[in-house]
Amino acid sequence: MKLLYFASLRQKIGTPEEDVTPPDSVRDVAGLIDWLMTRGPGYEAAFENRAIIRAAIDQEYVRFDALLGTPSEVAFFPPVTGG
């Protein structure tokens, strides 16, 4: 599964993009975050405050209870600050 990280999440995790293979028990976005947080302190720091995490599956905003399915990409990022 292709994961993308932007802005402060990218900095904390240390990469803009990675391919991961989560276990079958990971069904939704919340489960994916739980699993990512077991992968090291960078991930822990990145996902510590879920209130300021936004998620997108295939470039569409999703809630954390959204099922993952078989996406082309899943992205995590902080609240946007453009404009």
Add this chain to the structure above:
Amino acid sequence: MKLLYFASLRQKIGTPEEDVTPPDSVRDVAGLIDWLMTRGPGYEAAFENRAIIRAAIDQEYVRFDALLGTPSEVAFFPPVTGG
């Protein structure tokens, strides 16, 4: 007293500007309009519908009960349509 007319009022009265000497009994804008309407059918047509007449004394909007005093100019015109 210098009078200015704009837009449809100018067309109906037939001049953009004139100097008039109203009688002493003419004290306010309403009185001036009453007196002007005695001056001919063009004036009558121009001032017929007072709801759509705007007046300005020395380039400031005034109500019809405003006293004339000794102004440099008094202007009459229809509701504005710029912008």
Add this chain to the structure above:
Amino acid sequence: MNHVQTEDFDINAEIAALTKGRSDIGAVVTFSGLVRDVTLTLEHYAGMTERELGKIEAEAQTRWALQACVIIHRIGALKPGDNIVLVITASAHRQDAFEAAEFLMDYLKTRAPFWKREGEDWVEAKASDDKAAARWQARKP
């Protein structure tokens, strides 16, 4: 800062004049009014127009935190697609710039002594413009 002129205006140049050398402006709003499907002749009450535009601008300055604003209004013969009026507001924040630009247009439409003629017919004032201007009265600071 306000102008009444026959020639067209240049929005880029007007914005540049307002923002040049400044770094306290975060938001610039422009409104341009254009002639639609008719041919218009614009006349105005020279002298009073400039006074009214100045008053409208001063009122906007008291109501919103504006770094700058400008009103440019054309007069004379205008054809479809031509610019008629330009309002620019500059502020630290977008809400001030947007509201002030709307206010300037609403007040200009109902107070500045311009008149449009379409062929031989004078354009009539619109009740919707009076209503738009009236909403700012309720919000007087």
Add this chain to the structure above:
Amino acid sequence: MNHVQTEDFDINAEIAALTKGRSDIGAVVTFSGLVRDVTLTLEHYAGMTERELGKIEAEAQTRWALQACVIIHRIGALKPGDNIVLVITASAHRQDAFEAAEFLMDYLKTRAPFWKREGEDWVEAKASDDKAAARWQARKP
């Protein structure tokens, strides 16, 4: 019609592109967002940005009678006074053009995946932007 680009934009040229050859546009509103006293780096989620801008524009088109609109957003390194974003709306009437431009900016600020960095610090999202975007929810058509 929407663009994400590193280079600056030309408001005159963008307005001309929207209005050229048309006589059904009576009102053009532009909003430019500028960098204030800091140096910024803008990054975005390429692909999702364009989709979100397209959705925001489509939503504006359903809510207001717009003849045209465009959103241009810059990315990369920007210094004080530089343009960041441009929104243009064109309509027959000014109320539609003004409201749609405000809506586009409010939605862009809260939905389009751009992030600003000031030196080493990421700019934090503002509650006032969420509040500004929320007011349009209550007015859903």
